[in-house]
Amino acid sequence: MKKVVLPLLMLCLAPAALRAQEEGSAVNEYNKWSIDAAFGTNKAANPMTPGYHMQVTNLFHADLGFRYMFNNKFGLKLQGGYDVLNDDGSGSLEFETKVMSINLQGYANLGRIMDFQTWTKRLNLLGHMGIGVGQIKTDTREGGILNPDAKDRIGSFIIGMTGQFRITDRVAFNADFTMYNNFSQHRTWDGGPYNNEDGSQKTFQGFDSTLYTATLGLSIYLGKHEKHADWYVEEKSNELIEMEDRLAELETMMNDTDKDGVPDYLDSEPNTITGVAVDSKGRTIDRNQNGVPDELESYIENNNKQMEQKIQQVGAGVEQLINDGYVNVYFDFNKDTPNAQSVNGINFLIKYLKENPNKSADVIGYADEVGNSDYNKDLSERRAKNVKQILVDAGIEEGRLNIVGNGSQSLGNDTKAVRQTVRRVTFVLK
Incomplete structure (x- = not known):
């Protein structure tokens, strides 16, 4: 039911939530324009003509750009750049x-x-990607003679990352690293022809020419509002906050603690044994009103029938049946007093011990696997002590009874009915 109701509730509330977001955005505007200026170094990789070498870093790269943010997450920038190699x-x-x-x-x-805003108000990160065109002009000297005007036009694919530190609401400090991957470049960075390995000039150049830049700069934010989109965080309206609280409350109401298929707010018995059949109000089905769920009672009756069949088919002695675990005292979850269906088992043992005064018995308590081992050990001992006390009150000498607490036990099939059967006291005759 929870899987069906919650999505329906969220679908019904979605238009109101979107309306609240739109109203919030209308109230909390932000600046969208900025001027970005930077200065730094560059490094050109392949291609170079043999005999020409470039500095590791060339201390001249400058760029100026105008950036417009459509919202506080995405935008466009028109930028011009100038490099000297x-x-x-x-x-x-x-x-x-x-x-x-x-x-x-x-x-x-x-x-x-x-969501950087969850841990910092000063640091930010921008990613950028685009395309551009450019012109290369190279002056070379050979033998002291200047050879000017080696020109080329290029296209570029650009990708980069900009770290930001907000100085004020109007100014941010930037540190940027960008890669320009060039295509259609017909000359080397030193102005020579861009040739194949065999010396012939290339007719087409792929993305095998690269220029890297590393810069420091500033973003100057323009506009009448307090913050720029780089730093603006949408605030939830009161209506949206109330909507989320209502959804959280509804989700809590739809919890099903005992896993019986009935939400807690409709469950008259929110702690029923998991796996036992319940009615539409979450109550265990108990037609004879004896306090034992019909499903569990049926399981125990079947177990008693198996004991009777054992007696008939095998002809085993009473002592062997007791030692084999066919005579048991059962307990409800987290209880240390026997439940109603355990009367026959207790009477059976009382009758046997009275008829055989030379016999003694280990009274052995068990618990299911729910809970930690120390608690289950203590619970199993309390169950054994209570059964011993019933036997003593019925006239069995205390010295003939030895208490053993064996803690939790698993039968390898973790179902409700099996766990009920494990919660027991059994006997070993001596």
């Missing part, structure tokens, strides 16, 4: 390459997507 100054022919580019990138506010 130089030879390493030792063993390489001289060159200077300038790269001018423009690109359009999509931005994802990973900090809001991953």
